[in-house]
Amino acid sequence: MESWKKLKIPVIGITGGKGGTGKTTVAINLAYLFSRDNKVLLLDLDVDAPNVAILLGAKLKEVKKVKDFIPLFNENCTFCGECQKVCRAHALFQFGENLPTLVPELCNCCEACKIICPNNAIDNGIKTFGYIHEGSIYNNIDLLVGELKIKEPRSAKVVEEVKDYAIEQINNNGYDIVIADTAPGAHCDIVIALDGVKSILSVTEPTIFGRHDLERILQLIEIVNKEANSKIVLNRADMTKEKKIIYELAKKYNSEVIEEIPMDNAVLKSYSEGVPVCKKFPKSAAAKAFNKLYNKMRGSI
Numbered sequence: 426m427e428s429w430k431k432l433k434i435p436v437i438g439i440t441g442g443k444g445g446t447g448k449t450t451v452a453i454n455l456a457y458l459f460s461r462d463n464k465v466l467l468l469d470l471d472v473d474a475p476n477v478a479i480l481l482g483a484k485l486k487e488v489k490k491v492k493d494f495i496p497l498f499n500e501n502c503t504f505c506g507e508c509q510k511v512c513r514a515h516a517l518f519q520f521g522e523n524l525p526t527l528v529p530e531l532c533n534c535c536e537a538c539k540i541i542c543p544n545n546a547i548d549n550g551i552k553t554f555g556y557i558h559e560g561s562i563y564n565n566i567d568l569l570v571g572e573l574k575i576k577e578p579r580s581a582k583v584v585e586e587v588k589d590y591a592i593e594q595i596n597n598n599g600y601d602i603v604i605a606d607t608a609p610g611a612h613c614d615i616v617i618a619l620d621g622v623k624s625i626l627s628v629t630e631p632t633i634f635g636r637h638d639l640e641r642i643l644q645l646i647e648i649v650n651k652e653a654n655s656k657i658v659l660n661r662a663d664m665t666k667e668k669k670i671i672y673e674l675a676k677k678y679n680s681e682v683i684e685e686i687p688m689d690n691a692v693l694k695s696y697s698e699g700v701p702v703c704k705k706f707p708k709s710a711a712a713k714a715f716n717k718l719y720n721k722m723r724g725s726i
């Protein structure tokens with residue numbers, strides 16, 4: 426797996442322990458604001474439910490399939506059952522004098538069955554479990570979107586492949602900045618997405634759920650990328666009177682709330698039209714807050 430560390434341009438990771446906090450809204454608005462003076466590569470690494478392109482109203486085309494090994498059984502098989510025994514994913518079933526049966530959705534492509542087979546009875550098959558799509562919008566924003574195929578479990582592999590593909594594109598296309606929108610949660614997909622990122626924005630909201638999930642992501646950042654400049658964006662800041670719980674947590678993790686984004690109907694209206702609020706309603710309260718966030722980020726990367 427390639428690392429963001431090898432890049433000379435800044436990479437901002439937008440994350441958040443909880444879904445629905447407005448991570449993608451922050452990502453698309455920052456991308457839009459940066460794109461006025463910079464060539465931006467915007468990545469959607471929320472491969473289970475990618476929606477960056479929808480929120481930007483961008484058209485996508487598939488550029489790559491994410492593929493890996495699956496076993497194909499041949500006539501050398503003696504029905505010994507060794508492959509079934511070694512398959513920890515329980516993806517193989519072998520009864521009597523029949524070729525093993527594979528449940529492709531359970532196969533994690535580890536190749537243990539092929540390695541253990543004493544009779545060279547397993548050929549290389551290919552399984553597609555995800556896709557990489559690309560698109561462009563507003564002249565200066567290129568998108569790369571990872572998508573996990575329905576029923577497939579290997580989201581981390583798709584994130585890894587999008588990241589590798591992105592690094593290839595960055596080296597060839599002269600981008601000025603990368604903005605990477607991660608999945609919610611605190612799991613492998615986020616670890617891969619944030620590994621080597623220099624600036625991280627964790628988006629949260631002023632609720633006990635927001636606090637709980639923010640703590641999980643701040644803990645994860647401490648483990649996987651302690652050197653990153655890690656800040657918090659408090660979205661829908663005036664939704665409750667509980668924002669002090671987020672400020673207290675920020676202090677506990679030596680971070681800070683870099684910006685508060687207010688509740689604003691302009692965000693909902695622009696959201697439903699697939700346009701960043703900073704473009705559609707540049708004078709709205711939310712757009713002003715996003716501009717403040719952008720200026721702070723521009724000064725710190």
Ligand code: SF4
Nearest residue numbers: 502503505506508542
């Ligand atoms: S280990 Fe090889 S020979 Fe044995 S059942 Fe599996 S495919 Fe057939």
Ligand code: SF4
Nearest residue numbers: 512532533535536538
């Ligand atoms: S590749 Fe691994 S997971 Fe898939 S069937 Fe073989 S042993 Fe099982």
